[in-house]
Amino acid sequence: MTDVIIIGGGIVGLATALQTKQQQPSLRVLLIEKEPAVARHQTGHNSGVIHSGLYYKPGSLKATNCIRGYRMLLDFCDAEGIAYDLCGKIVVATKLEELPQLDTLYERGQLNGLGGLRKLSLAEMREIEPHVSGVAGMFVPQTGIIDYKQVADKYAEKFQALGGEIRLAERVEQVTPGTSLSIVVTSKDRYETRLVVNCAGLYSDKIAQLTQREAIHVRIVPFRGEYYKIRPEKEYLVKNLIYPVPDPNFPFLGVHFTRMIHGGVEAGPNAVLAFQREGYAKSDVNLKELYETLSWPGFQKVAAKYWQTGLGEMYRSFSKSAFTKALQELIPEVQEADLEDGGAGVRAQACDRTGGLLDDFAILETNKAINVINAPSPAATSSLAIGQTVSEKVLARF
Structure with a gap:
């Protein structure tokens, strides 16, 4: 019997596991991952950008967790010797009609506490990125690059060193909530636990449906x-990171250029x-x-x-x-x-169900489960902050 079972070995699940064990070492925490190694999906296919918190609505879970998680991530990497580079990025308005949205981003960045933001003319942009084109831009010094797979592996290592357990290559097939204990059945075993924490990423809605009788109203x-x-x-064309002004109605940032921490x-x-x-x-x-x-x-x-x-x-x-x-x-x-x-x-x-693409992080709770059902970008940057938020919800149950 365990106290907590965490489903999903991506960076959010691993951060939650680590934060839970660090805050309450006596809890028996088991993490179950269906792949033969951790960080195989969203984390392992990540572009490796350390996000500053520029884009997110002030006061939203994304904004607060990104900014807090940003600082926690850098402190963690400094302590563990994980390489990163705060190279900064420029956001480019390529058309005059994008200037109001660029101004909105500048104001959001300031409200979110980002110091050192600079509005740029084309000539000033070319001092940073000589080959760029556009009508105006903005420099964001907090943005950086990193290898999130390396970060996730370190989370796993530290979690296990604290006595946490990771079971790999086990797919969760059934969750039966009970009065005092829940039963988690995998492709290999059967477990009893006091609490289920769902960090299953691309399958988080499926796992959430297993943990509660009533239907959930979101789909991944x-x-x-x-x-x-x-x-x-041709890599000389890009010095660091170059982003367009994003479409405010669509939760994606548009095609951009990213220098990678390991080259390229x-x-x-x-x-x-x-x-x-x-x-x-x-x-x-x-x-x-x-x-x-x-x-x-x-x-x-x-x-x-x-x-x-x-x-x-x-x-x-x-x-x-x-x-x-x-x-x-x-x-x-x-x-x-x-x-x-x-x-x-x-x-x-x-x-x-109404066609809303959830922009913010979303966590659903029942008496026996905590479901992280929406944790898109900047979840990797925010991972320790999200993990702390979820672990606090876990510890409140004990």
Whole structure:
């Protein structure tokens, strides 16, 4: 029998496990992960950006957790010797009509406590990124780069050193809440626990449905983000990080350029519907999961509202020239021949029944379970803060 079972070995589940054991070492905490190693999905396919908290509504869970988590992450990395680089980034308005949104971002950044933000003319942008193009921009000094897989592995190491247990290659198949104990059945074993904590990422809604009798009113919709890599001989075009002004109505940041902590430069991602929850390739299709997505009333409303944006993203997915054209808005010198195939990630985006794409972190609680059902970007940056928030909810039960 255990006190707490955490389902999901991504960076949020691992941070929650670590924070729980650090705050209450006597608790028996077990983390169950269906893959043979931790951080195999969203964490392991992360672009490696340390987010500053610029984009998020002041006072929201995203804003408060990102800013608090940012500081906690840097302190953790300093203590554990994990490399990172606070290289800063520029956000570029490529059209005059984007200037009001750039001003809004500047104001949000200030309200969220970001010091050192600078508005930039094109000449000033080119002092930072010589090959960029646009009508105006903003420099964000807090943004950085890191390897989140390395961070997650360190969380796991420290959690186990405190007496926590990790079971790998076990898929949770059933959760039966009881009066005093819940039964968790996996592909390998059966466990009794006083509390279930769901950090299952792309399957968080599925696990949540197992933990409560009443239906939950959100569904995870998987969006695949596809990247190209800049060929080594053209990496000089990008010094650090270059982002566009994002569409305020769409929870994605648009294609951008990212220097990686281990070398190289990524370009992307787009955002297309994935045909299965862990569908990293265009050819990955799970008909049951695809049907569940397409039949969800909330997704149908999203598709009706954003069909033009969605078609553009799909077109870029299949057309390298269209992808290149989007990148050329930021760096006109980039050519199709400069791009080589990169990786892809899948974002777990919660969508409610009315067609709302949940922008903020979301946690649902029952008397026997705590379900983290929406933790998209900047969850990696915010992981220790989210883990602390969830662990405080855990400790309140004991």
